[in-house]
Amino acid sequence: MNAMTYDATTTRVERDAALLVRLRSGEERAYQEWVTENAGRMLAVARRLLRCESDAEDAVQEAFTQAYHALPRFEGNALLSTWLHRIVVNVSLMKLRSRKRKPEESLDHLLPAFRDDGHFAERFDSGSEPADERLAREEEQTAVRAAIDDLPEHYRTILLLRDIEGIGTQEVAEQLGITPNAVKLRLHRARQALRTLLAPRLGRPGR
Numbered sequence: 001m002n003a004m005t006y007d008a009t010t011t012r013v014e015r016d017a018a019l020l021v022r023l024r025s026g027e028e029r030a031y032q033e034w035v036t037e038n039a040g041r042m043l044a045v046a047r048r049l050l051r052c053e054s055d056a057e058d059a060v061q062e063a064f065t066q067a068y069h070a071l072p073r074f075e076g077n078a079l080l081s082t083w084l085h086r087i088v089v090n091v092s093l094m095k096l097r098s099r100k101r102k103p104e105e106s107l108d109h110l111l112p113a114f115r116d117d118g119h120f121a122e123r124f125d126s127g128s129e130p131a132d133e134r135l136a137r138e139e140e141q142t143a144v145r146a147a148i149d150d151l152p153e154h155y156r157t158i159l160l161l162r163d164i165e166g167i168g169t170q171e172v173a174e175q176l177g178i179t180p181n182a183v184k185l186r187l188h189r190a191r192q193a194l195r196t197l198l199a200p201r202l203g204r205p206g207r
Contacts, residue, residue, distance in 0.1 A: 012079065013079070016079050016080050016081075017076070019033070019034060019080065020071070020074070020076060020080060023068070023071055023080075024071050024072065031068065034064075034080070035064060037081075038080075038081055038084055039060060039064075041081075041085075042060045042063065042064075042084060042085065042088045043056055043057065043060050045085060045088050045089065045092070045165060046059040046060050046063075046088055046091075046092045048148075048160050048164065048165075049089070049092040049093070049096065049157065049160055050092055050095060050096065051149065055095055056092075058095075059088060059091045059092045059095055060088060062091050063084065063087040063088040063090075063091045064084070066087055066091065067083070067084050067087050070087075085165070086167075089161065089165060089167065089175070090175065093157075093175055093176070096153075096157065130162075130163040130191070132163050132164055132166075140198075140202065143198055143201040143202055144194075144198065146201070147194050147197035147198045147201065148160065148194065150197055151190055151193060151194065151197070154186065155186055155189065155190035155193065156190070157176070158172060158176070158183060158186045158187050158190060159187060159190040159191070159194065161175070162183070162187050163187075163191075169183050169184060169187075
C-alpha cells in the first residue's frame with residue numbers, strides 16, 4: 001500500500017484514522033511515518049521524566065514496540081499520539097521505579113516561611129500557578145526547566161505529570177500508587193517550591 005496523501009481539508013482525526021488502518025495492515029512505511037512524526041516529542045517526554053539520555057531513548061523504543069503490538073486492541077477513542085504519550089509516560093515511570101529507591105527528600109526549606117503572627121514572612125503569590133503557564137513565557141523557559149530539575153524526584157515527577165504532561169490527578173495517583181489527595185498536596189508543595197527556586201533566577205521576591 002502506498003503512503004496516503006492529504007489535502008488541506010483533511011482533519012487530524014481523519015489522518016489519524018487512515019494511519020491506524022495502515023499500521024494495522026502491517027505497512028512498514030506507515031510505521032516509519034508514525035515514528036518520524038512522534039519520536040522527537042516522545043523523547044522529550046521521556047527525557048523530562050528520566051533525565052538520562054540512554055534511558056529516555058530506551059523508554060521511547062520500548063513504548064513504540066508496546067504500542068505497535070497493542071494496535072489490535074487500540075479502540076481509537078483518542079489520537080494515536082495521545083495514546084502513545086501515555087505509553088511513554090508509563091514506561092518511563094516503570095524505569096524510575098526500577099531504579100534504587102531513594103528516601104523522599106524534604107521540601108520544607110523551599111516552602112513559604114511564616115512569622116509568629118501567622119502571616120507570611122515575605123509577600124508572595126499563592127504558588128498555585130501551573131508550571132506549563134510559566135513555560136509558555138519564552139523568557140522563563142530555561143529558568144523553569146532548571147528549577148524543575150532541582151526539585152526532589154518525588155515532587156518533580158508529579159509536577160511534570162500534572163503540569164507539563166497534562167495527566168489527570170486520578171491517573172497520576174494510580175500510576176504512582178498513592179492517593180489523589182496525596183497527588184494534590186505534593187503538586188501544591190512542588191509549585192510553591194518551584195516559585196522559591198525561580199525567584200533568584202528571575203530577580204523576583206522569594207519566600
